[in-house]
Amino acid sequence: MRILVVDDEPYLTDILYKSLKEDGYSVDIAQDGIDGMEYAKLNVYDVIILDIMLPGIDGIQILKNLRNMGINTPVLMLTAKDALEDKVNGLDMGADDYMTKPFELSELMARIRALLRRDQPSKSPILKISDLEVNTLTHEVKRGNKNIILTSKEYSLLEYMMRNAGRVLTRTQIVDHVWDYEFDGLSNIIDVYIRYLRKKIDDGFGQKLIHTIRGSGYCLKEN
Known part of the structure; x- marks a missing residue:
């Protein structure tokens, strides 16, 4: 399964890239909103992990653009903020899940697996x-x-x-x-x-x- 990670923190993207690869996923990394938008438009992903605070185009706008284009890939939003407004905006724009930084890697992996099961007849692993x-x-x-x-x-x-x-x-x-x-x-x-x-x-x-x-x-x- 293929995952796109859009985040401008090199340390975090490096960890996510290695961890997701070890778990058997194919992974693409974009470290600004412009590249993230292009990757998401040009390629097919099973899950997109999308930070809100990004240079170029913020994550909320990327998500809005993707949904307007009919791209319904499951999106898990990441942000350093824990404000209710950010969560509401992300979910209203079509996000499927939301995590606040810092987070436990094991929980992120579990949420990815849950998103992959979303359209399966059975929710069993x-x-x-x-x-x-x-x-x-x-x-x-x-x-x-x-x-x-x-x-x-x-x-x-x-x-x-x-x-x-x-x-x-x-x-x-x-x-x-x-x-x-x-x-x-x-x-x-x-x-x-x-x-x-x-x-x-x-x-x-x-x-x-x-x-x-x-x-x-x-x-x-x-x-």
Whole structure:
């Protein structure tokens, strides 16, 4: 899953970048409002972490612009202020959640996971299809009684496919949600990682879950 962090504090963005990466997310960083607005317009994100006090364009205006453009990506607002007015303005403009600095990193991670579950039929942290289970809290993956060890990128790809089980995902959609801004979309890396996943998820099991949809992309489904 792909996250945009817009904040002008280098120390904080460095911590968030490393922590989110360790948790398996793809992360883009913008350190002023102008860049943040451009990133949010040009790329597809699963969550945007947006500071209110930013140089160039403030976070409230960015949020207002995005909602007016029909971009409904979940937005978690950050601010050093704890004034009620800031919270009200952010929520009225379409923010999905709000945290006041300083905050506990573990709480931020929990709120991100909650935002990612927002549109899921089940609010459980366990994603399941057939006998395949993914625990989004611990990143444990099991198929039947077998524990499956995945790399960080393999896990990110599988989680994205699990959250969209039954849907045909194009290579462009996979790139947009699993890889960050630096990715060279012209390479065959998507096909390579699908092969990696198939070896770990499908090989040795009678029922295949990862399907190639010719001319379209890939789909995770039971049959």
